[in-house]
Amino acid sequence: MIAEKLNEIYQLLYDSFGPQHWWPGKTRFEIITGAILTQNTNWKNVEKAIKNLQHADCLTPQKIKNLPPEKLAELIRPAGYYKVKAKRLRNFIQWLFENYDGQLEILESVATDRLREELLTVKGIGRETADSILLYALQREVFVIDTYTARIAIRHHLTEPRADYEQLRDLFQSSLPSDVKLFNEYHALLVQTGKNFCKPKPLCDKCPLKSLPHTINPQCY
DNA sequence: GACCAGGCACATC
DNA sequence: GATGTGCATGGT
Numbered sequence: 001m002i003a004e005k006l007n008e009i010y011q012l013l014y015d016s017f018g019p020q021h022w023w024p025g026k027t028r029f030e031i032i033t034g035a036i037l038t039q040n041t042n043w044k045n046v047e048k049a050i051k052n053l054q055h056a057d058c059l060t061p062q063k064i065k066n067l068p069p070e071k072l073a074e075l076i077r078p079a080g081y082y083k084v085k086a087k088r089l090r091n092f093i094q095w096l097f098e099n100y101d102g103q104l105e106i107l108e109s110v111a112t113d114r115l116r117e118e119l120l121t122v123k124g125i126g127r128e129t130a131d132s133i134l135l136y137a138l139q140r141e142v143f144v145i146d147t148y149t150a151r152i153a154i155r156h157h158l159t160e161p162r163a164d165y166e167q168l169r170d171l172f173q174s175s176l177p178s179d180v181k182l183f184n185e186y187h188a189l190l191v192q193t194g195k196n197f198c199k200p201k202p203l204c205d206k207c208p209l210k211s212l213p214h215t216i217n218p219q220c221y
Numbered sequence: 222g223a224c225c226a227g228g229c230a231c232a233t234c
Numbered sequence: 235g236a237t238g239t240g241c242a243t244g245g246t
Binding site for chain 1: 224225226227228229230
């Protein structure tokens with residue numbers, strides 16, 4: 001069954017890589033900022049941008065709100081797509097102030113499903129970013145699907161090759177115990193695996209999952 | 222120089 | 235609903 005397969009994969013990855021200590025951000029807002037900045041972007045570049053914000057003492061919703069848009073764009077420049085991302089950050093801040101008085105603490109009292117829907121109304125926050133915020137910043141029991149996760153799930157025949165985001169999320173959420181810590185670690189391990197072995201060109205010879213039966217679905221991208 | 226990175230919105234068919 | 239395109243820096 002899928003649940004057993006998911007368990008087996010988790011054990012292999014955890015034994016191989018150990019705990020990943022995600023998300024590498026100190027505050028809730030830093031994690032949210034990172035989630036937006038890392039869209040299709042190497043995390044190293046995101047770190048530079050976050051460091052810039054820290055050095056400018058701008059890593060709070062209020063401070064970013066007060067920042068001139070061009071100044072914000074300049075600070076996050078190393079993260080790439082810096083003009084769109086500055087806009088996306090400002091969209092999130094605007095939503096936060098309009099609905100929650102700019103206070104992330106208030107989000108704690110909002111039900112997960114409703115919060116997810118609300119986050120998805122913010123221009124620039126799509127499903128993965130919303131779910132990353134929910135899981136890593138707000139400790140909600142939501143499984144994050146990213147490119148690597150989809151690739152690995154398909155390559156290992158956990159789902160049909162054309163499965164969309166919600167199908168993949170449902171696969172993990174309904175087959176695993178609903179546990180924030182587990183969802184956190186599992187997704188981080190899948191990203192780690194993807195970075196090393198599951199590029200568009202697979203590098204399976206050293207992958208911890210190579211021993212699994214039925215690996216490499218030829219229909220995968 | 223080519224390719225890739227922890228996506229998303231928008232246009233078009 | 236599926237598919238294509240712009241957005242951009244920085245590492246390998």
